Amino acid sequence: MASRRRMLLKVIILGDSGVGKTSLMNQYVNRKFSNQYKATIGADFLTKEVQIDDRLFTLQIWDTAGQERFQSLGVAFYRGADCCVLVYDVNVQKSFENLNNWREEFLIQASPSDPENFPFVVLGNKIDVDGGNSRVVSEKKAKAWCASKGNIPYFETSAKEGFNVEAAFECIAKNALKNEPEEDIYLPDTIDVGGGQQQRSTGCEC
Amino acid sequence: MISDGLEDEEKWLAAGVAGLQQNSFYMHRALDSNNLKDALKYSAQMLSELRTSRLSPQKYYELYMRAFDELRKLEMFFREENRRGCSVVELYELVQHAGNILPRSYLLCTVGSVYIKSKEAPAKDILKDLVEMCRGIQHPLRGLFLRSYLSQVSRDKLPDIGSEYEGDENTVMDAIEFVLQNFTEMNKLWVRMQHQGPTREKEKREKERSELRDLVGKNLHVLSQIEGVDLDIYRETVLPRVLEQVVNCKDELAQCYLMDCIIQVFPDEYHLQTLETLLGACPQLQGTVDIKTVLAGLMERLSNYAASSAEVLPQFFQVEAFAKLNNAIDKVIEAQDEMPVDAVVTLYSSLLKFTIHVHSDRLDYVDRILGACVKKLSGKGKLSDSKATKQIVALLSAPLEKYKDIDTVLKLSNYPHVMEYLDDVTNKEMANVIVQSIIKNKSCISTADKVESLFGLIKGLINNLDSKLLEELDEEDFQEEQNYVARLIQMLHNDNPEEMFKMICTIKNHILTGGTKRLPFTVPPLIFNSLQLVRQLQSQDENATEDEAPVTPKKIFQMLNQTIEALISVPVPELALWLYLQCAEAANDCDLEPVAYEFFTQAYILYEEEVTDSKAQVTAIHLIIGTLQRMHVFGIENRDTLTHKATGYSAKLLKKPDQCRAVYACSHLFWVDDHDIKDGERVMLCLKRALRIANAAQQMANAARGSSGSVILFIEILNKYLYFYEKGLSQITLASVQSLIELITNEMQNENSASDPAAEAFFASTLRYIQFQKNKGGAVGEKYEPIKV
Numbered sequence: 001m002a003s004r005r006r007m008l009l010k011v012i013i014l015g016d017s018g019v020g021k022t023s024l025m026n027q028y029v030n031r032k033f034s035n036q037y038k039a040t041i042g043a044d045f046l047t048k049e050v051q052i053d054d055r056l057f058t059l060q061i062w063d064t065a066g067q068e069r070f071q072s073l074g075v076a077f078y079r080g081a082d083c084c085v086l087v088y089d090v091n092v093q094k095s096f097e098n099l100n101n102w103r104e105e106f107l108i109q110a111s112p113s114d115p116e117n118f119p120f121v122v123l124g125n126k127i128d129v130d131g132g133n134s135r136v137v138s139e140k141k142a143k144a145w146c147a148s149k150g151n152i153p154y155f156e157t158s159a160k161e162g163f164n165v166e167a168a169f170e171c172i173a174k175n176a177l178k179n180e181p182e183e184d185i186y187l188p189d190t191i192d193v194g195g196g197q198q199q200r201s202t203g204c205e206c
Numbered sequence: 207m208i209s210d211g212l213e214d215e216e217k218w219l220a221a222g223v224a225g226l227q228q229n230s231f232y233m234h235r236a237l238d239s240n241n242l243k244d245a246l247k248y249s250a251q252m253l254s255e256l257r258t259s260r261l262s263p264q265k266y267y268e269l270y271m272r273a274f275d276e277l278r279k280l281e282m283f284f285r286e287e288n289r290r291g292c293s294v295v296e297l298y299e300l301v302q303h304a305g306n307i308l309p310r311s312y313l314l315c316t317v318g319s320v321y322i323k324s325k326e327a328p329a330k331d332i333l334k335d336l337v338e339m340c341r342g343i344q345h346p347l348r349g350l351f352l353r354s355y356l357s358q359v360s361r362d363k364l365p366d367i368g369s370e371y372e373g374d375e376n377t378v379m380d381a382i383e384f385v386l387q388n389f390t391e392m393n394k395l396w397v398r399m400q401h402q403g404p405t406r407e408k409e410k411r412e413k414e415r416s417e418l419r420d421l422v423g424k425n426l427h428v429l430s431q432i433e434g435v436d437l438d439i440y441r442e443t444v445l446p447r448v449l450e451q452v453v454n455c456k457d458e459l460a461q462c463y464l465m466d467c468i469i470q471v472f473p474d475e476y477h478l479q480t481l482e483t484l485l486g487a488c489p490q491l492q493g494t495v496d497i498k499t500v501l502a503g504l505m506e507r508l509s510n511y512a513a514s515s516a517e518v519l520p521q522f523f524q525v526e527a528f529a530k531l532n533n534a535i536d537k538v539i540e541a542q543d544e545m546p547v548d549a550v551v552t553l554y555s556s557l558l559k560f561t562i563h564v565h566s567d568r569l570d571y572v573d574r575i576l577g578a579c580v581k582k583l584s585g586k587g588k589l590s591d592s593k594a595t596k597q598i599v600a601l602l603s604a605p606l607e608k609y610k611d612i613d614t615v616l617k618l619s620n621y622p623h624v625m626e627y628l629d630d631v632t633n634k635e636m637a638n639v640i641v642q643s644i645i646k647n648k649s650c651i652s653t654a655d656k657v658e659s660l661f662g663l664i665k666g667l668i669n670n671l672d673s674k675l676l677e678e679l680d681e682e683d684f685q686e687e688q689n690y691v692a693r694l695i696q697m698l699h700n701d702n703p704e705e706m707f708k709m710i711c712t713i714k715n716h717i718l719t720g721g722t723k724r725l726p727f728t729v730p731p732l733i734f735n736s737l738q739l740v741r742q743l744q745s746q747d748e749n750a751t752e753d754e755a756p757v758t759p760k761k762i763f764q765m766l767n768q769t770i771e772a773l774i775s776v777p778v779p780e781l782a783l784w785l786y787l788q789c790a791e792a793a794n795d796c797d798l799e800p801v802a803y804e805f806f807t808q809a810y811i812l813y814e815e816e817v818t819d820s821k822a823q824v825t826a827i828h829l830i831i832g833t834l835q836r837m838h839v840f841g842i843e844n845r846d847t848l849t850h851k852a853t854g855y856s857a858k859l860l861k862k863p864d865q866c867r868a869v870y871a872c873s874h875l876f877w878v879d880d881h882d883i884k885d886g887e888r889v890m891l892c893l894k895r896a897l898r899i900a901n902a903a904q905q906m907a908n909a910a911r912g913s914s915g916s917v918i919l920f921i922e923i924l925n926k927y928l929y930f931y932e933k934g935l936s937q938i939t940l941a942s943v944q945s946l947i948e949l950i951t952n953e954m955q956n957e958n959s960a961s962d963p964a965a966e967a968f969f970a971s972t973l974r975y976i977q978f979q980k981n982k983g984g985a986v987g988e989k990y991e992p993i994k995v
Contacts, residue, residue, distance in 0.1 A: 008278060022431075029362075032433070036473030041427040042420035046362055060278070065420075067470070072420045076268040080275055 009050075009176040010060045010080055012110075014102040015087035016095040017066030020125040023159035024087065025063045028169050033160050041070045043077050050173045059173055078110035083119045083176035088137070090124045090156070096137045096145075103149065119175035120152045123168055128158040218260040222269045226255045230276045237283045242292070246301060246313070249280050253309035256348065263347065263417040270351050274358075277316050281359075284320045294324045307342050311352055314339060319359040322371060329363055329371040330380035336360070337387050346399040347418070353392050354421045357428060360384070367434035378434030382443060385432070389425035390451050393464075396422050397457045415459060422460070423467040430471040440476050441483070449487045461491045465500045474511035477504065478521050485534040489541060497538050498549040505531060505556040512563040522564045528571060531557055539582065547586065548594035554579045555601040562608040569617055572605060576620035583627045595632050598624060602636055610647045612640065616659045625663065634666035634687075641667065641690050644697065652700040654708035661716040667691050668728075669719050688727035695731040703746070706739050707757040714769055722776040729773055733785050736762050737792045744796055759796045763789060767804070779816035783809050783826055787833040794839045802839050806848055813855065820860040824868070827855050831871050838881045849875045853892065862903035866919050870896035870926050877933065889930055890937040896923055904953075917953045918965040924950060925972060932979075932989065940992050947973075947995065 013021045022040050026032050029046045045062040062081075065071045084106050088095040103120060112118040124142050127135070139156060146152040153175065155168035229252035236244035256273055258266070288294050297317050304310035318336045322329045336356055343349040364381040365373045373380060399415055400408075426448065429435060435444055445468075452464045468484070469477065477484060484504070488497055508527065511518060522528070535553050539545060554575050561571045579601065589595050602624060605615050615621060628636060641664060644651070651660055661668055667687060695713060700706045710732065717728040740759045766789050773782040790805035809830065817826050830852055840848065852875065856868030873892035876885040900919040907916055924946045931938045950969060979990040 007282065026431075034473075036475065038427070038430045038473055039467075039470035041423040041467060041471060044358055044361055044424065044427075058282075069466075070420055070423065070470070072417050073267045074264045074417075076264070076271040079268075079271055 007056070008058050008060055009082045009173060010062070011083045011085060011172055011176055012062045012064065012078060012081045012106070013085045013087060014064055014106060015066060016089070016092070016098050016102075019066065019087045019089040019092070019095050020159045021066065021087050022063050024123065024125060024157065024165060024168075025061050027159045027162055027165050029061065031162070033162070035160070039067060039070060040065045042073065043071070043075075048169075050170075052173055052177055057173065057177065059169070059176070075109045078106060081106075081110055081112075082179045083121065083172050084110075085121050085123060085172055086152075087123045087125055088142075089126045090137050090142075091126055091129050091134045093136050096124075096142065099145065114180075116150065119179050120149070121168065121172045121175060122146050122152050122154045124154070124156045125159055127156050128161050128163070215260070215262060215265055218258065219265045219269060222255045222258055222261070223272060226252050226269065226272055226276070229255075233276065233280070237279065242287065242300075245280065245283060246304065249276070249313065250304040250306065250309040252276060253312045254306060256312070256351070257306070257308050259345070259347075263414050266347060266351065270355075273312070274355070277312065280313075281316050281320060284317055285323070288320060288324055294321045294326055297321075308348060308352065311340060311343060312355060315352075315356045315359055319363065322360070322363040325371070328373050329365045330373055330377070330384070333360055333364075333380075333384045337384055337391075340388075341391065344395070346395040346402070349395045350392055350418055350421045353388055353395075354424065357385075357388055357425060361428060364428075364432060366432050369433070378432070378439065379443070381432055381434065382429065382439070385425055385428050386444075386447050389422070389429075389448070392422045392425065393451055393455055393460060397455045397460055400457070400459075412459065419459075419463045423463065423471075426464070426467045426471045430473075437476055437479055440472065441480050445472075445476075445480055445483055449483065453487055453490045456492060458492045458494045461495050462500065465491070465495075466503055469500070469504045469507060474508060474518075475521065477508065478525050478527060481525060481527060481530045485530060488534060488538060493542070496549075497542075498545075498552050501531075501535065501538070502552055502556040505560040509556075509560045509563045512560070519564060528561060528565060528568075531560060532575075536578070546591075546594075547583070547589065548591055548597055550582050551579065551594050551597035551601060554582075555597050555604065558601055559604050562605060566608065569614065573618045573620050576601075576618060576624050580620050580623045580627075583624070586627070588629050589627050590629065595628060598628055599632065599636055599639075603639060606640065606643045610643070610649075612644050612647075612649045612651060612660065613656070615640075616656055616663070622659075622663050630666065637664035637666040638687060638690070640664055641694050645690065645693055648697070651698050652709075653705060654712045657698060657709050657712045661712070664691075665716075668716050668724070669721075684723070685727075688724055691724075692727050692731045695728060696735065698735070703739060703743055704756050706735075707762065710736050710739065710762075711765065714765065718769070718772055725773055725776055726778050726781055729769060730781070730785065732769065733766060733788065736766055737788065740792050740796065759793070760798065760801065763793055763798070763801045763805075767808070770808075774812070774816065777816060779812045780822050780826060783812045783817065784829060786812070787829055791833055791836065794837045797839055799839045799841065799844065802837065803844050803848075806834070810848075810851060820864075823855075823859060824864050827852070827859065827868050828871065830855070831868070831875065835874050835878060838878075857895065857899075862899055862906065863916065863919055866896050866899040866903060867922065869899060870923055873926060873930070877930065877935070879933075886930075886935045886937045889935060893923065893926055893930075896926075917950060917962065918968065920946065920950050920953065921965060921969050921972060928972075928976070932986065943993060947993070 013025060015021055017039070018037060022038070023033060025046055026034075029048045040063055043062055043064045045060050048059045048061065050057050050059050062077060084103075086099050086102050088099055090096075099122065107115045107118065110118075122142065122145075124137065124139070129135075142156075143154050146154040153171050155164050155171065157164045157168055159165060229248045233245055233248035233252060236242075236248055253273060255269060256266075258269070261269065284294075284297060287297065294317065298314070298321055301313035301317050302310060304313055315336055318332050321327065322332050337353075340349070340353050340356060343352050363369075363371050364384065365371045365377045366381050367378050396415065396418060399418075400411060403411060429444055429448075448464070448468060452461055452468075455461070465487075488501065491497065508522075512522060535557055539550055539553065558572060558575045561568065561575060565571050583589070589598065602621065605618065605621070606612075609615060625633060625636060640660075643649075651657060668691065695717075698709055698713065700709060713732055713735075717724070717732060720728055739757075740762050743757070743759055743762075766785075770782050770785045770789070773779075773785070786805045786809040790802045790809070793802035793805060813823070813826055813830070817823055834848055834852055837845075849872070853869065853872045856872050857865055859865045859868055869892055873889045873896075876883060876888040876892070897920075900916055900923060903919060904916040924943070927938055927943050927946060931943060954966065954969065973995045976990055976993055976995055979986050980993075981987065982990075
């Protein structure tokens, strides 16, 4: 049972609207990129098989809406995450400043048992734009922030050119694996050896 | 009561979670022992928890997510089973034995996902089967979540072009058809939800519906991610089908939300190429739909796209985006007669932002929009609605931000008319924004006509719109605002003297109506602008004949005289006096004796009649003496009159020390090396008079309490003696200097007087100076040599 559970690694991607969360996921999973901006609604995931130390895992990558108005059902899907990826656009100051909010929001909502050591990975995306000339957040500044939050691994990426995406997700997968999941140990009140029948019938037939 | 409801809900959720955990425990045991039959049995029981009707959408979502996570493990197990040789078709049949339809449907979707992955049957057939099967659940909440589950597990298995599940030539249409069908059914469930349950719970139900909206909208996101949806397919199939559903559902909430989704999830290029279709749907929506937000969202998105790169602009021109949007907005405003003002202005403001990004060269478009706005506002008087006011400010700020140049904005004939509709406070704020923008961008305003327009625009800062408002204003805010106006005035410039003079006169006409509170801020910069012009004329042409020139220093001085006069009524006589003196000095440089004399006379009148405070008098008299000393234009007679008066004022100051200092300062009026004024007699008269006053001051001080307050005056006079002694004034003898030194030395040693460190230091350094001059040798050294210290 434990082994089956550990074959699945759940990763959540968070960040401001338009920083390239969907593009990063699409580049990593499908090796595709589109320049067009398309907002994401709600949250959904794509999966990808990854090999870590000769073992095969399924990476479940949750892409989320950066715009709050497209997150109407709340964030119940944070539950059970093994790693949280925080993305910002190196050309947009505000998206970097908001990383803190995303991180804190995640820790509050997902409430992992050991928030100090919960694995995050930060990605500074869109380093390709204008040959780097429109960049406003320096690598140094980003790394300093990551260091101050418990040495969060940091990658500079370009979803458009596929630069560093593979390496970033490799790190994400490894960190997700290191995360000790909260064992939702469940012990039934009575263990019915015969395979207890507990029919609960309420409401209509559907 | 409400909190009870929430507590109950928590209890029900906890019960649901407990039931789910128990069954998943047994399911896991079955999975671990490869017991398919038990696995199915317990997973079905686990899924039965999702049959609850007691949870709100968000709580239901929590429960659903737990079941969802468990189903992933079941899915893996199914895949393993499949690899071990268990036919997926068999599995697909097997799960249909689950007794209850909801668990059965979830299990079918889960196996279906494995089925598609196995490629034992075409993806489109399995998907079609699954989406049909979901019709079995007609309970809105459960149906929506089940279909969203189907959407999620099929997300990466659509027979999209380039996907491993790609089918025959119709493959993209199959994928689209599946998503569209799921979307349509979900929207129906979602819309139908409002009609269930009692009317009194309508509000709660609308809130719940709103929470569920993303489940429906997600389908549009999925459509936008399908690789095969190119522009043609979007235009021919996707958009018409989606809009058909949106229009026909006749539900306000759904229409509003889904229009927003369409705008946000599909790319800009598609919107531009299908603008007519998208905009054409707007009038067909329910009358209560908030069209302005929808259209504003569209225009904002397109504006950002236009701003992203100049390369995309031809697309906008090609489809005549402006005309289409303008047309659509006009129609909407026309159709909704009772549309609130703020909505109208929001629409125009979004269109304006769109226009300046796309057609930055078409000022006529911008002006047309402002004109349309004025038309709609006319007859309504000043706006009192704060939302509308905010939108007008946004509307007016946009051109400033974009063009960063007031010149361009001044060309918009309707701009000032829109401003008229702002209430006085906001009007002034807007004027402030304009002034700051000019200062920040260092905009150049260089004709009288532009000054006229500009001051018309910012009259909220220049004129007394409402004296009551002025009184309520915070003093500091007022000062800050007026300081900005002063900075603005100083920025107005043209190198052509004639035009510059016109500009100055225009500014003058405006600021003189500003009222007594503003004049002290606005008059000085105007005066200095004018004096700068005078200096420019002075240096430019000495030979131009006075009568021909359209602008001469004389004319400018005339105008200045009137302008400064305005300050007297404020009253700020000290400021006026200072400005008169500045003008007098400038007239001096132009060799205009009568003009300079006139300014001095004005200054003297002010001094005599208006400057009453003794401290202000001291400052003023020193300004007068200093300025007068530098004047060279006066003939003997005029000069005598003025110096005579100045010494007279000095001797009449209130306090003895002030008198003394002013009088010895007057000595410089009679000895000016540069202008060859050397009247030793009168210098001596001044110094002796100063000494007498110092003596009197000392006696008064002694009588009071033996303080030595006036010894410093003697040291100061000694320094004047030394100055003129050095200049070679025959009236100043060695003996007079020597006796003054002795007088001071005695005074300092007087035991009655308290010590004065400042005076001691001053005296010591004066003596050091004498020693220094002695050591110099030469003519100076000779002069100083006999002085004993």
